[in-house]
Amino acid sequence: GPVTPHSMFGGTYFIIVIDVYTNNIWTIPIRTRADAAQALDDFLENMANSYRTDMKSIMTIRTDGARELTQGKITEVYRKWKLQMKETTSPYSSYQNANAERAIRTIVTMATAMMLHAQAPKREWIYALRAATYILRRLPTTANPDRKTPVQMTLNTDQPVSLAMLRTWYSPVFVRKQNPETSKSQRF
Numbered sequence: 201g202p203v204t205p206h207s208m209f210g211g212t213y214f215i216i217v218i219d220v221y222t223n224n225i226w227t228i229p230i231r232t233r234a235d236a237a238q239a240l241d242d243f244l245e246n247m248a249n250s251y252r253t254d255m256k257s258i259m260t261i262r263t264d265g266a267r268e269l270t271q272g273k274i275t276e277v278y279r280k281w282k283l284q285m286k287e288t289t290s291p292y293s294s295y296q297n298a299n300a301e302r303a304i305r306t307i308v309t310m311a312t313a314m315m316l317h318a319q320a321p322k323r324e325w326i327y328a329l330r331a332a333t334y335i336l337r338r339l340p341t342t343a344n345p346d347r348k349t350p351v352q353m354t355l356n357t358d359q360p361v362s363l364a365m366l367r368t369w370y371s372p373v374f375v376r377k378q379n380p381e382t383s384k385s386q387r388f
Contacts, residue, residue: 207326214329215239216304222353223343225303227333229326233266237273244281251354261286262297307332318370331369338363 202212207229215228215236230239244258261278263269265288278286289296310332311325320328338361340347349361 203325205323208323209326211326214326216300216307217243218299218303219350219354220299222350223341224337224350224354225307225333227307227326227329229330233268234273236266236268237277240274241277241280244277258283262300263288264294264297264300265289265291303336307336310335314369318368320370324370328369335366338366 203214204212206212209229209231211229211231213230213233213236215230217226217228217240218224226243228239228243230236258281261283263286268274270286270288294301307329311328314320314331315322315324315328337350340349344350344353348358351361352358
């Protein structure tokens with residue numbers, strides 16, 4: 201970031217979190233760089249509650265060396281979650297964090313394609329990023345055993361991932377009123 205224009209909620213940045221073991225990816229929108237520590241803490245809290253785990257399996261946090269991810273409030277988050285080690289890449293050395301760079305490129309490309317196809321306003325970029333992440337988490341990958349999806353790996357299941365909730369992003373929606381008025385034109 202910063203991404204222009206601001207998103208609908210005023211955000212200009214996003215954090216990509218990658219679980220290297222399962223290849224699961226999450227996109228966390230933030231308004232400013234200073235919000236990174238709180239956003240990561242909230243994310244870890246949500247993950248601990250969702251998967252009923254103490255998060256001791258997190259062994260390494262690798263960042264690009266940005267101050268908001270290595271100094272200040274974020275160190276309290278690392279201490280709170282008992283993260284054992286953190287790695288930072290050298291400045292301007294994106295190849296040292298190839299998984300993250302590849303994920304960012306893939307998600308941004310998918311989001312851009314969805315926005316162009318839907319002719320969505322540019323300020324909707326964060327929703328396109330989150331939709332792209334949602335889709336990517338449900339695609340089989342050769343990086344996982346038996347081409348499992350990241351969601352299957354995270355949940356430790358062989359059950360196929362349900363795509364029932366998947367819809368065309370930014371498609372028109374019509375809501376039908378519970379008690380329609382007398383004329384047919386007032387039903388939606």
